[in-house]
Amino acid sequence: MQRSPATDAPKITFNDIKGAFSTQTRVISALMLRETKTRYGLHKIGFLWAIVQPLMMVAIIVGIFSAIRSDNPGGMPLVQFMLTGLVPFTMFRETMNQMQGAINQNKQLFAFPQVTTFDVIFARGLLEVLLLAFVFMVLLTIIHLAGWTINIERPLDVLAACSLLATIGLGFGFAFASLSPLWPSMRQLSSALLGRPLFLSSGIFFTADSVPSSVRQYLLYNPLLHLLELIRSAVFHEFETQHGSWTYAGTWAICSLAVGLLMHQALRKRAIIGL
8 A cells, every 4th residue: 555645744743943043043144144244344344334334324324414405304313313214224225235136145154054045135135224223322422412402202113213224224135245246236326216316305414395396206106215204203202204105105005025035035045046
């Protein structure tokens, strides 16, 4: 009497799942530690550069805006306004950018059977998200200690909006990281299409109400503008957005991550062959 293939198939137990999850967690943690040492271990100021760089950028932009205009955008203090736009936007952009080169720059690690393309991409993205979340909190503390008042009205809304920004960055990051080994010019193309255009149209320097309605209707297709509006609405008591939509931004975040993971699943083997 022959046994069916289903009978011969090994059963997957909870301990198998737990062991696999534990192994992948250790691999991702090791990759994050390796990435941290590679990125910051060779610099004299090391990790402090991650804090100094956005602080310098905020100072430069505030200086320029203070010279060309005397009013505060949307009634919000200029320093806090710029900080709550620039750093959250960076959480999307830098997460996406850092993930793109993950496969190309870690190809020697694929000799180890425990390391997968998902691990190296996700480790980079998670490290960048955690790093920028920490930097955001440190910068808010610094400007508060420097005399600029920060009273966050709805901290959970800020956390939710930053999480959605990070999720969109992870989604795009997975997609571009999977495509980069097959099309080496993908990084330059994504930077040209999503770099400066999004930097200028995501509300870092303006509020949705401050632009003409004829222009605003097109800008609001950008989910990052919705999320920056929601962050500022949650931080400043003097500002309440009329245009930020949790539903629209959340849909973008879920769809971006789903598409990115599906593209990675479809292209991961070709991506390794293309190295």
